[in-house]
Amino acid sequence: MISEFRQHVIENLAKPNVRANFRKAMDGLMQRRLDQFPDPLELERIRTQAQAIRANALSKLPELLEQLEANLTANGIQVHWAETPEEANNIVLGIMQQHDAKMLIKGKSMVSEEMGMNHFLEQYGIDCLESDLGEFIIQLAHEPPSHIVAPAIHKSRQDVAKLFNEKFPDIPYTENIDDMTQSARRILRDKFYAAPVGISGVNFAVAETGTLCLVENEGNGRMSTTVPKVHIAVTGIEKVVEKFSDIPPLLSILTRSATGQPITTYFNMISSPRKPGEKDGPEEVHLVLLDNGRSNIYSDPELLATLRCIRCGACMNHCPVYTRIGGHSYGTVYPGPIGTILEPQKAGLDVHGELTQASTLCGACGEVCPVRIPIPSLINRLRYEGVRKDASTTPGTGSRRKTSEAAAWKSWSWSASHPAVYNFGAKAASRLRGVLPMNMNAWTTVRSAPQIAEKTLHERMQELGVNDE
Amino acid sequence: MSNSATARNNILQRLRSVKETPPGLPLSGEGSSYTVGADASCSSPDKGRLGGVSSFDWDKSERIRRFTERMTAVRAEIHHADRASWLEKLVEICHEKRLNNLLLSPHTEWGKAIGAQAGSFPELRHYDQPIDGWKQEMFYGIDAGFTSTLGGIAETGTLILWPDAEEPRQMSLVPPVHIAVLDTDKLYTTFAEAVQEQAWVEKGLPTNALLVSGPSKSADIEQTLAYGVHGPKELVVILI
Numbered sequence A: 001m002i003s004e005f006r007q008h009v010i011e012n013l014a015k016p017n018v019r020a021n022f023r024k025a026m027d028g029l030m031q032r033r034l035d036q037f038p039d040p041l042e043l044e045r046i047r048t049q050a051q052a053i054r055a056n057a058l059s060k061l062p063e064l065l066e067q068l069e070a071n072l073t074a075n076g077i078q079v080h081w082a083e084t085p086e087e088a089n090n091i092v093l094g095i096m097q098q099h100d101a102k103m104l105i106k107g108k109s110m111v112s113e114e115m116g117m118n119h120f121l122e123q124y125g126i127d128c129l130e131s132d133l134g135e136f137i138i139q140l141a142h143e144p145p146s147h148i149v150a151p152a153i154h155k156s157r158q159d160v161a162k163l164f165n166e167k168f169p170d171i172p173y174t175e176n177i178d179d180m181t182q183s184a185r186r187i188l189r190d191k192f193y194a195a196p197v198g199i200s201g202v203n204f205a206v207a208e209t210g211t212l213c214l215v216e217n218e219g220n221g222r223m224s225t226t227v228p229k230v231h232i233a234v235t236g237i238e239k240v241v242e243k244f245s246d247i248p249p250l251l252s253i254l255t256r257s258a259t260g261q262p263i264t265t266y267f268n269m270i271s272s273p274r275k276p277g278e279k280d281g282p283e284e285v286h287l288v289l290l291d292n293g294r295s296n297i298y299s300d301p302e303l304l305a306t307l308r309c310i311r312c313g314a315c316m317n318h319c320p321v322y323t324r325i326g327g328h329s330y331g332t333v334y335p336g337p338i339g340t341i342l343e344p345q346k347a348g349l350d351v352h353g354e355l356t357q358a359s360t361l362c363g364a365c366g367e368v369c370p371v372r373i374p375i376p377s378l379i380n381r382l383r384y385e386g387v388r389k390d391a392s393t394t395p396g397t398g399s400r401r402k403t404s405e406a407a408a409w410k411s412w413s414w415s416a417s418h419p420a421v422y423n424f425g426a427k428a429a430s431r432l433r434g435v436l437p438m439n440m441n442a443w444t445t446v447r448s449a450p451q452i453a454e455k456t457l458h459e460r461m462q463e464l465g466v467n468d469e
Numbered sequence B: 001m002s003n004s005a006t007a008r009n010n011i012l013q014r015l016r017s018v019k020e021t022p023p024g025l026p027l028s029g030e031g032s033s034y035t036v037g038a039d040a041s042c043s044s045p046d047k048g049r050l051g052g053v054s055s056f057d058w059d060k061s062e063r064i065r066r067f068t069e070r071m072t073a074v075r076a077e078i079h080h081a082d083r084a085s086w087l088e089k090l091v092e093i094c095h096e097k098r099l100n101n102l103l104l105s106p107h108t109e110w111g112k113a114i115g116a117q118a119g120s121f122p123e124l125r126h127y128d129q130p131i132d133g134w135k136q137e138m139f140y141g142i143d144a145g146f147t148s149t150l151g152g153i154a155e156t157g158t159l160i161l162w163p164d165a166e167e168p169r170q171m172s173l174v175p176p177v178h179i180a181v182l183d184t185d186k187l188y189t190t191f192a193e194a195v196q197e198q199a200w201v202e203k204g205l206p207t208n209a210l211l212v213s214g215p216s217k218s219a220d221i222e223q224t225l226a227y228g229v230h231g232p233k234e235l236v237v238i239l240i
Helices: A004-013 A016-036 A040-059 A061-075 A085-098 A110-115 A117-122 A133-140 A157-167 A177-194 A220-226 A244-258 A294-298 A303-308 A320-325 A336-347 A349-357 A364-368 A375-387 A403-416 A419-431 A457-463 B002-016 B060-073 B086-096 B109-116 B135-140 B191-197
Strands: A077-082 A103-106 A127-130 A197-200 A204-206 A211-216 A230-236 A266-270 A284-290 B077-080 B101-104 B123-126 B144-148 B151-153 B158-161 B177-182 B208-212 B234-239
Touching: A004 A016, A004 A320, A004 A349, A016 A244, A016 A320, A040 A061, A040 A244, A040 A303, A061 A077, A061 B002, A077 A085, A077 B002, A085 A110, A085 A117, A085 A197, A085 A230, A085 A284, A085 B002, A103 A117, A103 A177, A103 A220, A110 A117, A110 A230, A110 A284, A117 A127, A127 A133, A133 A157, A133 A177, A157 A177, A177 A220, A177 B135, A197 A220, A204 A244, A211 A220, A211 A244, A220 A230, A220 A266, A220 B208, A244 B191, A294 A303, A294 A336, A294 B002, A303 A336, A303 A375, A336 A349, A336 A364, A336 A375, A349 A375, A364 A375, A403 A419, A419 A457, B060 B077, B060 B234, B077 B086, B086 B109, B086 B177, B086 B234, B101 B109, B109 B144, B151 B191, B158 B177
Parallel strands: A077 A284, A103 A127, A103 A197, A197 A230, A230 A284, B077 B234, B101 B123, B101 B144, B144 B177, B177 B234
Antiparallel strands: A204 A211, A211 A266, A266 B208, B151 B158, B158 B208
């Protein structure tokens, strides 16, 4: 039976327009990133620095989380902890109910996607409106994001124009990107004006000062965290950094790696709710810290590197598989190489382990990663864990083991260490070359199967007079 | 809240139960072929390029040149003026943009000067009450907000704003035009330098600190830049 993942891949590979949209966008993003790092030595120095900052933060994670909580609390920001997405959703719901709020407006947040927040709150009659332009578009289309930085990257301007026309028939049809952007601005302005609660993610949380940092271009992050009376930030427990001085280098490598910008339009550093005498800003600020499998990943000294991620998306921009199959094929919140290592660790190898097969191990992701997560090595490690029952903390370890495959490798390994058996087998294969099957399923649909040689290497060497004894 | 407390204890306990302390520096052999961790620059003070790598030695005119170049590249409007001419420049900008009103603080050094020549300006508006009392006007009636800045960053073409009771957060966010004045003596080379020189950590961070590097923009449709999504459509900077 064909898996759901393979089914998605087959479907998406058959959409030439979507593939063209991805190709064009990824080519642009790769070039823009390259232009931001003209000096390879400087790039490697700043990668070393960013890696060290993130590794340092992870090495002290429990202490830094406590420090962050203490400083945020002292600043007047309320901190909540959640082990699962459901707990996180219930915390948000509780705050909504406390304020009798029926609607919230969201700045871009991948953790809220991870929580399935919109779907959850809608069951309680709460409207969740996305305000990031890309998120707004895909929410209209009832689609999940296809890229963590540019969620509507799979859509062309014509797709967006048709969608706007269908959802807002009063607005004249246009394929002009500026006009469509202005329409979205007008629609969302009214929502920002009315929304009692704003949601945001967090790019970095600074333990030293109790500061939540947000990186963005549009102003949706600023609006969501400034205009409504209540601001709820949601983030993963790994986003903490130790010192404020860690921020400038991380910010720089994040924006340059992500979109090839020297800096984004806005960098928003929030350290408290509205203070007495201040005339605007939310009266309440909450931070929800979500675990959702992260503490489990943390327990393995090698897989821990997964948590260094600063969510720039460079790995997917440079991935030959992602560019071809597109973000939706993965069927996960985080697609591309980072999703390939993160999602099976969170949901289990039994659920998303197949993603680890969707890699050529070309190494591009590891080479561009600003914090040097060794993604290809970790993909390999997870492939291994999928079929082995060795000690591992990854959920679903061994679940991808197939008896027939395991037996085949076992017997191959046994024969390879028994020369008589091996030589007999090789000889037999060369003699039977004419009758061995040439049909190897998917592999041979686009390739010719190689034929086994007439004589084994040993035989040919003996003919040449080389004695291997 | 007891649920949150339980979650907190469980999470921290799991993080602490790790047998061997995760290494602070990258594992050996991990990552690319570059020698990892051998570079001492990661512990050097945050001076110079992009937070502590190599240093630039840009003098003031070079900083102004870089700042202007970066800002102009993202469609911000830059005007050069001095303490004698900036008011006149601001009057010109207001006329050119046909502003009906200008939101400003009457108590800043700049606001006082503008107030003294109120006759040359469009209607001057003050943020004299909490937003809740005049939100509708702020959203639908104000043409432009005028603010001071805490400084600027040459490398990235960035304004530093620390909104306060005098110049609240929405002034630089909600109106379609944001006009900011920047004293070039406070134009730093990098973000790291500004943080250090202005002693942000020692002084304590404000409710909301901001870096603003141009007007609001998005590339969410076909990676094509469009300006004026949620924040100001235009950013005007007067350099003094």
